[in-house]
Amino acid sequence: MSIGSPDSTVGVEEHPASAEPVRTAATPHGKSPSRIAFDRLRKDKVAVICASIVLFFVLVAILAPLLAKLEGQDISTFNTQQIDEFGYPTIGITPDHWFGIEPKTGRDNFARWVYGARPSLIIAFLATVVGTAIGVVMGLLAGFLGGWVDRVISWLIDFVLSLPFLLFAIALVPIVESLRGGSFNLTPEDQANIRFYVLIFVLAFFGWAGLARIIRGEVLSLREREFVLAAKAIGVPTYQVLFKELLPNLVAPIVISASLAVPAYVTAEAGLSFLGVGLVEPKPSWGQTIAVATNWYKADPLYLWLPVIGITALVLALALLGDAIRDAFDPKTRR
Amino acid sequence: MLYFVARRLVSALSVVLATLIATFALFFIAPTDPAAAICGERNCTQQRYEEITKNLHLDRPKVEQFADYTIGIFVGRDFTTSGVTQHCAAPCLGFSFKNDRPVTELIGSRFPVTLSLVLGYAVLVLTIGVFVGSMAAKRRGSLGDRALMTSTLVVSSVPYYIVALMVALYLTIVYPILPRGEWTPPSENFGKFIAGLLTPWLVLGVYNCTSYARYSRGSMVETLSEDYIRTARAKGLSDRVVTYKHALRSGLIPVVTIFGLDIAGSLGGAIFTERIFDLPGLGQLVLDSLNNYDLPVIMGTVLVASVIIVAMNFLVDIGYSLIDPRVRLS
Numbered sequence: 001m002s003i004g005s006p007d008s009t010v011g012v013e014e015h016p017a018s019a020e021p022v023r024t025a026a027t028p029h030g031k032s033p034s035r036i037a038f039d040r041l042r043k044d045k046v047a048v049i050c051a052s053i054v055l056f057f058v059l060v061a062i063l064a065p066l067l068a069k070l071e072g073q074d075i076s077t078f079n080t081q082q083i084d085e086f087g088y089p090t091i092g093i094t095p096d097h098w099f100g101i102e103p104k105t106g107r108d109n110f111a112r113w114v115y116g117a118r119p120s121l122i123i124a125f126l127a128t129v130v131g132t133a134i135g136v137v138m139g140l141l142a143g144f145l146g147g148w149v150d151r152v153i154s155w156l157i158d159f160v161l162s163l164p165f166l167l168f169a170i171a172l173v174p175i176v177e178s179l180r181g182g183s184f185n186l187t188p189e190d191q192a193n194i195r196f197y198v199l200i201f202v203l204a205f206f207g208w209a210g211l212a213r214i215i216r217g218e219v220l221s222l223r224e225r226e227f228v229l230a231a232k233a234i235g236v237p238t239y240q241v242l243f244k245e246l247l248p249n250l251v252a253p254i255v256i257s258a259s260l261a262v263p264a265y266v267t268a269e270a271g272l273s274f275l276g277v278g279l280v281e282p283k284p285s286w287g288q289t290i291a292v293a294t295n296w297y298k299a300d301p302l303y304l305w306l307p308v309i310g311i312t313a314l315v316l317a318l319a320l321l322g323d324a325i326r327d328a329f330d331p332k333t334r335r
Numbered sequence: 336m337l338y339f340v341a342r343r344l345v346s347a348l349s350v351v352l353a354t355l356i357a358t359f360a361l362f363f364i365a366p367t368d369p370a371a372a373i374c375g376e377r378n379c380t381q382q383r384y385e386e387i388t389k390n391l392h393l394d395r396p397k398v399e400q401f402a403d404y405t406i407g408i409f410v411g412r413d414f415t416t417s418g419v420t421q422h423c424a425a426p427c428l429g430f431s432f433k434n435d436r437p438v439t440e441l442i443g444s445r446f447p448v449t450l451s452l453v454l455g456y457a458v459l460v461l462t463i464g465v466f467v468g469s470m471a472a473k474r475r476g477s478l479g480d481r482a483l484m485t486s487t488l489v490v491s492s493v494p495y496y497i498v499a500l501m502v503a504l505y506l507t508i509v510y511p512i513l514p515r516g517e518w519t520p521p522s523e524n525f526g527k528f529i530a531g532l533l534t535p536w537l538v539l540g541v542y543n544c545t546s547y548a549r550y551s552r553g554s555m556v557e558t559l560s561e562d563y564i565r566t567a568r569a570k571g572l573s574d575r576v577v578t579y580k581h582a583l584r585s586g587l588i589p590v591v592t593i594f595g596l597d598i599a600g601s602l603g604g605a606i607f608t609e610r611i612f613d614l615p616g617l618g619q620l621v622l623d624s625l626n627n628y629d630l631p632v633i634m635g636t637v638l639v640a641s642v643i644i645v646a647m648n649f650l651v652d653i654g655y656s657l658i659d660p661r662v663r664l665s
Contacts, residue, residue: 159350162648164640170621171633178371220487235626263479267494275610275622290500297504308501313604319492 031229033329034251038327047324053317057310061117068111071098075284079106088299099306103296112284113306116173117197119285120314124265127200132258133209136250138208139215140242153212160209169268170201173277192283199278205266211257213248222249252329259325263318270311286311338489339656347649354641359401362634363393365503374432387432388415396614402420404429428635433627441620448518449616451528452535452608457594459540464547465583465590471548472555472586473578484552496607499538503611507534516612535612539605543597551590587660592651599647603640 031039041047060067068074073096083106084090093100099109142153176198177186186194222228225247231245272278273287280288286307293304370388371379387393392400403412407427414421414430414437423430423437430437471480492497507515517531528660558564559582567577604618617636624632 052500074526155346155349158346159353162350162641162644163354164600164637164644166606166618167603167621167633167637167640170606170625171358171361171637174625174628174630174633271494271607275606278627290497294504295498298509304504308497312497315494316489316492320488323488 016097031272034255037252037325037328041324044328045322047206047321047328050317051320052322053313054321056119057314057317060114061121064114064118067114068108071096071108071110073097073108073111075107076282077107079108081106093302100300100302103300103303106325109303113286113310115284116286116289117310117314119279119283120266120269120311121261123196123199123269124262127203127207127265128258128261130200130204132211132254133262134204135208135211135257136247136254137213139212140219140246140250142212142215143219144238144242144246149297150216157209157213157216160206161213163206165206166272168206169199169272170277173198175193175228188280188282192280195277195279196283199269199272203268207261207265211254211261214253214257217313218250218253219246222246233267256322256326256329260319263315263322266311266315266318271308336657340653343649347645351642351644354645355405355638356401358634358637358641359404362630363400363404364397383432386415390430428638429631431624431629431632433629434622434632438631441632442617442635442639445615445617445620447520448614449602449604449609449618451521451532451615452539452605452616453598455532455536455540456543456601456605457535457598460543460547460597461594463540464544465551467544467589468548468551469555469578469583469586470500470591471552473560475556475559484549487548490542491545491549495542496611498542498613499535499607502538504535513537516614518614518616532614535608535614538612539608547590547594550593554589555582555586558582588655592655595647595651595654596644599644600640602643604636612636 002206064285068097079101083101083104089101089103089106091097091101097110099113101108102112138153138157142150142157176194177191228241228245231241236245269278270285270287270290274287274291276288276291278287279285289307290304290311293300293307297304368392370384370391370419374384374387392403406412407423407425411423411425411660414423421430421435421437423439426439428438428442434441467483471483474480494593497616502513503516506514513534514530516535517527518526519531521528535536561582564577564582567581572581602617604616604621606612606618606622609616609618610622617640621633621636624630624636
């Protein structure tokens with residue numbers, strides 16, 4: 001995988017076996033590898049469809065307040081007058097409540113659904129950014145500096161990868177809460193906010209190690225190349241060699257790993273919320289709604305299916321898009 | 336070889352030690368008041384609070400507490416609750432003041448459930464996954480292969496818990512095609528034991544088969560293009576012998592690596608499966624403990640799960656180096 005910006009592709013053409021001869025003939029000279037990958041992606045029908053689905057959810061999340069206002073409802077009004085004595089909603093889909101109302105509380109389903117897209121996307125995105133940044137820096141340092149730095153970081157990677165992720169995530173929640181004086185001393189809003197940051201922290205903490213290992217391996221082979229030697233020989237400072245010379249050559253593995261991390265994090269966030277260790281009331285979240293809705297799935301299937309469809313469509317689109325991105329950047333893995 | 340094993344063992348032990356220190360730090364140093372956290376906020380009397388403080392020596396330095404905990408793992412220790420002294424035999428992973436039982440005992444009582452779940456799953460995933468994968472590799476590029484690979488990609492992109500939940504709700508309750516998940520010890524009623532685990536096995540197995548099929552297909556495609564396969568074909572060996580005897584044996588090595596880690600991870604609690612199908616395994620134990628803030632149990636389970644993963648990692652490495660001598664050199 002030798003992909004880099006035009007000024008640092010010395011030696012790439014020396015391995016014609018790994019390149020695609022047809023492709024090089026078809027693409028005009030001077031296109032950057034990222035550009036080539038993007039062009040490939042645009043021709044991939046599955047990728048385009050998935051990207052539009054993802055875009056749809058991003059728009060829903062951004063425009064959630066507007067959409068809720070358009071419907072005329074909000075996420076926290078209890079419409080108890082429309083709930084019967086057993087907690088079942090007495091109304092279905094109405095012009096006032098586009099997706100009906102929640103059993104027991106009577107809150108508006110549509111408003112909670114559009115707001116529910118927010119935590120999934122924000123947490124997944126932030127965790128990816130943080131995890132990727134840490135992974136890249138750690139991988140660069142370990143691969144380039146070598147010696148004891150490499151040994152310490154490699155050991156850390158092994159350590160993190162051998163921790164049981166789900167169990168640790170579950171264990172961290174009560175710990176962090178007890179640090180803040182226990183869940184009983186917190187207001188629901190405080191608790192929900194703490195959970196939000198704990199989730200990002202946990203996902204990023206377990207997410208960086210895999211990428212760091214890949215980056216380290218890539219850097220180990222790159223640092224022996226002529227352009228790095230040349231940079232070192234003319235006295236370029238280490239951080240500049242790392243971030244100006246090496247980093248552009250690592251775009252492909254970074255983009256691939258990040259695009260596969262996002263769906264994994266959306267899945268993990270909703271899964272943890274489903275288990276009761278993720279987001280809590282009053283923050284609307286799909287995973288938590290699914291957990292509650294399993295008690296009502298016979299009487300009110302729509303209540304269960306809304307978040308189920310939301311998560312499934314979002315994760316499926318993100319995962320297939322990630323797969324297409326990997327194929328575009330690294331044609332050798334193509335099926 | 337001996338050097339390789341020794342080096343691997345040292346690094347595995349260092350990871351176990353680090354996990355022990357990390358979990359201890361997490362549970363006993365991070366909370367400002369571990370006794371209150373262990374005692375819980377509901378029904379925590381002053382007497383119980385003091386009992387816990389005394390029992391865990393929380394008034395003494397942290398290093399001493401850690402030494403106590405570590406020694407307890409190897410030789411056991413005593414706990415006094417409500418005036419009764421209970422011995423927590425080695426390997427003692429702490430004491431659950433909520434259940435009035437040593438943590439090891441609680442984990443031991445739940446482990447058979449998780450183990451049965453994982454064993455059945457392992458059989459399913461290895462047989463079906465590898466079979467489908469190698470069939471697809473043999474017919475590479477055909478319509479069937481492409482349809483299969485696309486469908487496995489789509490299935491494995493849907494979150495696992497959604498699939499499991501939908502099957503549990505709709506195929507076992509609304510339309511009772513499959514038996515409902517429940518736990519019956521095999522010694523009590525073997526038929527009920529199988530019936531209760533059948534649906535969880537199938538869901539876990541079929542869902543994860545998709546990734547195993549893709550791994551084994553990829554590895555088989557590579558192996559089938561090797562020179563020695565061509566040699567075997569040229570010798571006039573039958574297609575079946577070439578595929579299943581020559582290619583599959585080396586094609587399976589990477590699959591076995593992933594398999595080992597996957598099984599180790601699941602043994603620490605197949606949390607979603609246990610929660611959705613209501614099986615009282617390790618994962619369920621952790622979730623229950625979370626609900627009543629039973630920190631010693633969570634800590635013990637985390638430790639056990641980490642040790643299982645590290646041990647399996649070690650075994651996979653050793654096994655790998657036995658099969659493929661090139662590994663030892665790196």
